[in-house]
């Protein structure tokens with residue numbers, strides 16, 4: 001018999017030192033993202049969790065694909081938010097520059113976000129070097 005330590009809630013995949021349920025899990029459960037960065041983090045976590053419905057409903061209607069082909073074989077290993085632009089309560093648009101790493105590579109992207117009926121949504125992004 002081995003002694004087991006009491007389990008601690010897993011930290012959120014998005015990199016913040018907060019349990020998932022108190023972090024991106026709240027947004028996945030329907031709480032509105034307060035900033036583009038929060039939305040971006042929750043979308044990264046949705047990729048990790050293969051939560052296609054969340055990704056689609058947080059995509060701007062003008063650029064939203066009909067469906068996603070999420071690859072369950074992708075092993076996401078971390079998210080770094082490198083910069084943010086605008087996206088405060090006084091803005092209707094904002095940007096987030098990030099690096100999302102997976103086993104074997106990384107995505108370095110400047111993403112654009114906009115408000116639709118008050119809620120931040122992902123519009124599109126440019127890959128960076």
Ligand SMILES: [Zn+2]
Pocket residue numbers: 012013014015016020023024025041042045
């Ligand atoms: Zn999170």
